[in-house]
Each structure stands twice: as structure tokens, then as C-alpha cells.
Amino acid sequence: MEETTMDNHPSKTLATFAATLQFDSIPDAVVRRAEDLLLDWFGSALAGKSGRPVQTIASFARQMGPADGQSEILISRGSSTPLFAAMVNAASSHFAEQDDVHNGSVFHPAAVVFPAALAVAQSLGSSGRELLEASVVGYEVGIRVGEFLGRSHYRIFHTTGTAGTVAAAAAVGRLLKLTPAQMLHAFGSAGTQAAGLWEFLRDAADSKQLHTAKAAADGLMAAYLAQEGYTGAQRILEGAQGMGAGMSTDADPARLTDRLGERWALAETSFKFHASCRHTHPAADALLQVVTEHQLRPEQIARVTAHVHQGAIDVLGPVTDPQTVHQAKFSMGTVLGLIAQFQNAGMKEFDEAFNDVGIRAFRDKVGMELDQEIDTAYPARWIGRVTVETVDGQRYEGRVDEPKGDPGNTLSREELEQKALRLADFSKAATAEEMRSAFERLWNIAEVAQVGALLR
Amino acid sequence: MEETTMDNHPSKTLATFAATLQFDSIPDAVVRRAEDLLLDWFGSALAGKSGRPVQTIASFARQMGPADGQSEILISRGSSTPLFAAMVNAASSHFAEQDDVHNGSVFHPAAVVFPAALAVAQSLGSSGRELLEASVVGYEVGIRVGEFLGRSHYRIFHTTGTAGTVAAAAAVGRLLKLTPAQMLHAFGSAGTQAAGLWEFLRDAADSKQLHTAKAAADGLMAAYLAQEGYTGAQRILEGAQGMGAGMSTDADPARLTDRLGERWALAETSFKFHASCRHTHPAADALLQVVTEHQLRPEQIARVTAHVHQGAIDVLGPVTDPQTVHQAKFSMGTVLGLIAQFQNAGMKEFDEAFNDVGIRAFRDKVGMELDQEIDTAYPARWIGRVTVETVDGQRYEGRVDEPKGDPGNTLSREELEQKALRLADFSKAATAEEMRSAFERLWNIAEVAQVGALLR
Structure with a gap:
């Protein structure tokens, strides 16, 4: 059956799944989780409103794109x-680092x-079911x-x-209701x-917003082109000059088609x-457990070792x-400092305290160490x-498995x-x-027949 | 001088050159060659007019972008x-495979x-000197x-x-007159x-036009963002998680700053x-030499071995x-067949004859062999x-060094x-x-104070 195997290569199997998944074949629990993720995304997108990189991408969209249309720019x-709606909304979605993440792929699907x-559904007048169906497809792929x-x-x-x-x-x-071939x-x-x-990351530069903005916009472009007959590589993922070959040394094509239609990766997010x-x-979370259980104040702590996976x-x-x-959100020391100080590391704590003397002092007490068990379990x-x-010489261990x-x-x-x-209150993007x-x-x-604006 | 070296890392040196190069410091011969390349590009951009992938990208630009502006869409x-002007003009520039190439980098700069x-110069009302200066910068970088x-x-x-x-x-x-830091x-x-x-390439898909379209549009976006203060990685080329690290195994940072301002890579194009x-x-060219010198017709030829570099x-x-x-332009056998048949492999010959029985028969007589001398000399x-x-058992060798x-x-x-x-006649994009x-x-x-439209 060599030919069949060749014919049903992983990219094709995955694309066929994406083009043919029906709302009714998605389990109810997965649909409900998709709604949860959509609402959670909505808050994250609004949270980015005040971000300078987000505002700059919004300004570029105003310079280069039409000033109105069917698609809502939330911020x-x-x-x-x-x-442009996809570009700007995606730029703002990941700014506050509050959007969802899929652990196994280390991928932030919502953003x-x-x-x-949403931009395309608003433009086409798609139904809410079509929006959810398409979103599930995006997550699974x-x-x-x-x-x-x-x-x-x-x-x-x-x-x-x-x-x-x-x-x-x-x-x-x-x-766009593309056929499997499209x-x-x-x-x-x-x-x-x-x-x-x-x-x-090394320079705390603004590229993260550019990455999400461009992923959403470029992916959208790819689909619109395909609708008009534009062709692309048949094996862009697993081919000899495809993404896996060029951008990975451990790419595993079997993962592309892992239990399609049975395993719902969206629900793992x-x-x-x-x-x-x-x-x-x-x-x-592990530190929160220790400081809560032992009622520790930051000044009582001499040293914290975070046992982590290599990716961290x-x-x-x-x-x-x-x-x-923004850079502080990538500093283990700062995050653990905020937890020790406030038992919380939210937008407000970062904004008001990331550079406080106390937090900076705590930061220097924190080290990371590669842990074999954790690294093996990851991602x-x-x-x-x-x-x-x-x-005073005590030693405590904290551990959370999830x-x-x-x-x-x-x-x-x-x-x-x-x-x-x-999030909306923090960014002043919408009233309660x-x-x-x-x-x-x-x-x-x-239940919505036509996805309309969320805020306008 | 560790600090100075760190400070003047290759990306920064190259960016500073790009931001400060003055028209008057570019040798006259290089400016003239830039004019040659600009005119040659203009023909190539028009040649792509009839290309389906080009038309599809133009259609996408019409759907997503404003219907007018200061920047000309040539086709x-x-x-x-x-x-959008940059996107569509770049899509058409590389379609006919008639645009320029820099051998050492295997890069098609004009496209x-x-x-x-041009799109930005038309939008800003830049002078012709500014356009040429910027183009030289683009080539050198x-x-x-x-x-x-x-x-x-x-x-x-x-x-x-x-x-x-x-x-x-x-x-x-x-x-945009960015500072070196911008x-x-x-x-x-x-x-x-x-x-x-x-x-x-394996599927003869349309991605080549997408690549040039997006390179022009994405690079443009990067510059506009920088003008408004958007920051990027300081070592995107040579850094430990930069382009060289992610997309090459033999990246050589010394090449980035090779004789800046002395060696004019544009003139090597x-x-x-x-x-x-x-x-x-x-x-x-080597086959053309043989068939011309020995007056050979295709049917007299039993076998052609092309001695080539690995990249070919x-x-x-x-x-x-x-x-x-389009795919035939990547078939060594087809190209050599057209040369043998017509002593020419132009747009017309490809269009009318790439799939003729005679050309297909010749194609199967052609093989490629890796040649050590040629591979070492390349690129x-x-x-x-x-x-x-x-x-009839004769054996001829053809060779061209340039x-x-x-x-x-x-x-x-x-x-x-x-x-x-x-090219313009072939595509019917402009009259003589x-x-x-x-x-x-x-x-x-x-000499032009303000770069205007070329065709409108």
C-alpha cells in the first residue's frame, strides 16, 4: 500500500481533517472549553491595549490599511x-502574557x-457555530x-x-470553506x-507582538490565496525542504496526525x-505552596532553587x-519575588513592583537548576x-504536579x-x-446566527 | 577592547552603514549599475503581469488594502x-525568472x-537620488x-x-531616514x-511569488515600525537565537561587514x-558554445552531461x-533542450515549446553530475x-567561465x-x-526631484 501511504502523507491528512471537521462531531465538553478559551482570549486581547508595541502595530495598520471594514479592532x-483586524488583535493578545498555552507544544493558540x-467570521457573517468550529480546527492543527x-x-x-x-x-x-486540496x-x-x-528576548525587544500579529495575518493571507487557487507545497511540514527539515532537528511527523478527531488538544490547553x-x-505555584504553608516573608528566605526543565x-x-x-515576566527571580511578597504575580504586581528594591534583592536569591525528572516529563x-x-537554616520543598x-x-x-x-480594568479597554x-x-x-462585534 | 568589539557587533555595523550611506560616497560606476539594475527590474516586474499567482496576490491586495494611494501597482x-504596492510589484518581479541575481549569495536583490x-519613494515624494541611495543600501545589506x-x-x-x-x-x-539605532x-x-x-519546488507550487511579495512587504513593515520606536533584537543575524543559529549551519558573521563602503556588491550582480x-x-551557455561551434542539431545529440555545483x-x-x-525553468533537461533546438531559452521558447515532444525527448538525454572544481568555485x-x-560517437566539451x-x-x-x-511585449503590460x-x-x-509614477 505504498501509494496510499504516499497519498495520505501527514500534511494531507491534517489538512483534510481541518477542511472537513463538523461542529456536530466535536464533543460538547470541547465546545464548552472552546467558549471558555474564546472568552479568556477576549480579556487578553483587551489587556494589550496600552502596550506601546501594540499601539505601534495599530498605527501601521492605520497607515497601510482601510479605515473601516466589517472586522473589529478591539483595542x-x-x-x-x-x-488588519487580525494583525492588531493578535498583536494585543499576547502582550500581557495572560493568554492561554498548550503545554505539550509550548504554543499559545488563542493569540x-x-x-x-473572529476577523474573518465578522467579515463573512459566519455563525457562532462556524466560528467555534474554525477555532477548534485552528487549535487542533x-x-x-x-x-x-x-x-x-x-x-x-x-x-x-x-x-x-x-x-x-x-x-x-x-x-472560507476550503476543500481539502485547497x-x-x-x-x-x-x-x-x-x-x-x-x-x-535577550534585548527585551518588541518582537513577540510582531510574531503573533504576523502569524495571524500571514495565516489569513495563506487561506485567502488558497481560496483563489494559489498553490503551496504539499508537504510543507514533513518534506525534505519543509518546516521540520529547516527549523527542527527532532521533528516527528507522527505527531501531526495524532488521534485526529479522537484526541482534542484544545481541551488540554x-x-x-x-x-x-x-x-x-x-x-x-510551588513557591506559593511553601510560603503559604510555612507563613514565610521574603526577608526570611535566603535562597530559592527552582528545579526546572531545559526550556525554562x-x-x-x-x-x-x-x-x-515585559522583560520582568521572563525573569524567574522577579516572578518568585512577587509571589514571596504578594502571594500573587498579576498585571498589577508587575506594573507596580517589578523593579522595587525588595523584589530586586529577592531576585538575586533565586537560581534555576535543570531537573532530570521535570525535564523528562516536559512538555x-x-x-x-x-x-x-x-x-535561619530551615529547608523546605514545594511541589505542584499541575x-x-x-x-x-x-x-x-x-x-x-x-x-x-x-484585565479590561487594568488596560481601561472596556467598562465592567x-x-x-x-x-x-x-x-x-x-446560538448566534451571525458573529457581530463584541464591543462596538 | 572587548567592550568596543561587543558594541560594534556585525548587525550593528551593517545597520549603521545602511543608515548613513550617502549618495555622494557611492562611486559613479556603481550608481550607473544601479540604474541598469532598476531598468532591468522594471522589465521583470512587468513580465509577471499574466502570472496566475501574481494575479491572485494582486486580488488579495485589492480585498485587503486601500484602492488608491501614492504607490504604483505596475501590472x-x-x-x-x-x-500593497510593494507586495504586488514584488510578486510579479520574480515570476518570469528574468530578474537579476547575485552569484555569491544566490540572492535576487531586484525582486x-x-x-x-519604489513604493515608499513614491509615497514619500523622495528624490531619484534618495531612491538610488536606498536601493544601493538594500543590495549591499x-x-x-x-x-x-x-x-x-x-x-x-x-x-x-x-x-x-x-x-x-x-x-x-x-x-525613512532611520537613525542607526532605528x-x-x-x-x-x-x-x-x-x-x-x-x-x-517539488510540487511546482506558487510559493516563489509569495516569498518575494512577503519579503518586500515584511521588510517595509519592519522599517515603518522602527520609525515609530518599535524595537527588535540587536543581533538578529549573528545572535545565539538569531537567523544564523536557526536557519544555517555554516553562517559566517565576517561576511556581514565585508569591506563595507569599499566593496560594492551591487556591481557584482x-x-x-x-x-x-x-x-x-x-x-x-556551455552547451550553446558546443552546438554553435559544431553546428549540432538536437537529433544529432545522444547525451549531455552538465557538470554542476551541488546547489544546482x-x-x-x-x-x-x-x-x-514555471516548473520547466527548473528543469536542466528542458533548458538544454531549448538551447539545442532554438539556441535560445527565452520567455517565448518556454511558453511555446517546453512540453514539445522533441524537447521532452532531449530532456531525457540530459544528466547532471557534481563537479569538484565547479562546486569549489561556487558561489x-x-x-x-x-x-x-x-x-555518431563524437564527444565535445563546452565551458564558460562567466x-x-x-x-x-x-x-x-x-x-x-x-x-x-x-518582456513587456510578452506580457502585454506596456506598449513599446x-x-x-x-x-x-x-x-x-x-536628476529627478521627486520619484513619480513610471507608467500611469
């Missing part, structure tokens, strides 16, 4: 064509899938592409930018645009609880002296473990609403009343 | 904002530099980035897409968007003579049975050598005009009279 209450899908690209990819590339481009193409392609072409055009390097890089969360060292290691709020499980030594926000330790709809309200009204629409999105 | 006689620079990324990069990545993004950012950044940020934002995989992938040209095998090897004109020199065996169009075997201004006229009028403006571009 400005303006509108444009889907390309790239929902901006593209993007997460599997991230898993396929593997850990070697993530060492240099920002998976949310790279896998995110294919994810956005898949979601938009579903809304969807495969869209994957080809998306994968060959996929980009995003971690180098910017975690909500962010702390307002920092996800790599800091397991240790933050790769991403957080370069950030030794954070100069900005399927993000185990948090810290060793705390006190000034950080807050993970599927087994998830946020309730009430907690999600509270989080979104806090506007948020309540949007919540109502979002919880009922599956 | 449609329309206009838009610089983003990405001029579309971005892009070629050095291509050389830096090296051969390992080109095995998987389309250098014109990747290095091209940085080249476009440099050219646009110069027109230019370095623009490099960071460009490099982190750089993309383009060769996988599409070759014009295309045959309408095919540049990797076929050395062998085509990598790019052309997968194309064994071309189904489209600095593109030596062409063929061994021809005739049906293919037609290379700096030492270049095209005159009269030949460049003739080539552009042929319109072309003559544009030629006059282009040969005098250095």
Missing part, C-alpha cells in the same frame, strides 16, 4: 479589513487563532504542528509565531511564511493564572536584570518544584470572568458593564 | 499604500529591493546577509525570501519575520539572460518531469561545463532595453512607446 473600537478567526516541530525548534524559534501561522491558516481556511495549499503557503526567532511567561508558573533555562536564563515590565507535564532555604490553570486544575467560568474583568454584556454574547456564541 | 496601473523602495547565511541555508531556505526581508527593510529604512531595530523586526522554504533558473545558465542538483534535481512553464563563480556525446549577464560578460544599456521591451518613455525617465532618475 481602538475601530474596524478594517480582516487582515493567533481567535484574532484571525496548531498544537499538532507545534508538537511535530518539537523541543529543538523551540530552542530558537517562537512556536507561537511559526506553528501559529499554520494554525491561523487552518482556522481561516475552515471559515486547505493543503493553504498549509503550504502558511508554512513557507512561518517565522519568529527568540533572539529578541491551560489558562494562564500568573501574568508572566508560562515557564515561570510551575515554580511560582533557555528562555528565562538570558534575563538576569530585567529593565521593563507533556509542567511539574513545579522549588527548594527554599531560610535565613499548575493552576492546567486542565486538571482549571479556572471556572466565574474565575475566567473575574480574570477578564481585571461592556464586559458583562460581551460575556453574555460569548457564552451564547454557539 | 494593474492601479495604486495603493506602499505595503525585493526595488518594489519596496541583502547580499551580505545572503553570504552570511551561506550554502547550508540555501539548501532549505529561499535566500531571496529570507535575506530579502532584511534587504527590503534596509532600503525602506534609508528612505535601522538596527528594523533589522531585528525584519530578521524575525524572514521566511521561505524550497519545499514548494548579474543580469539574467536565459528565462530560467539561474542554476541552469552556466550549462546552457539540490534545486533542479527534484524537477524530473515538469508540468508547467563566487558560476562555471559552466558540459560534455556532449553525439549519436555566463552571459555576469559582471565580466554583462549586458549593454541597449541590450537591457531590448530585454525589457521583449510607454516603455521608451519609462526608459528615459529611468536613465535620468538621478
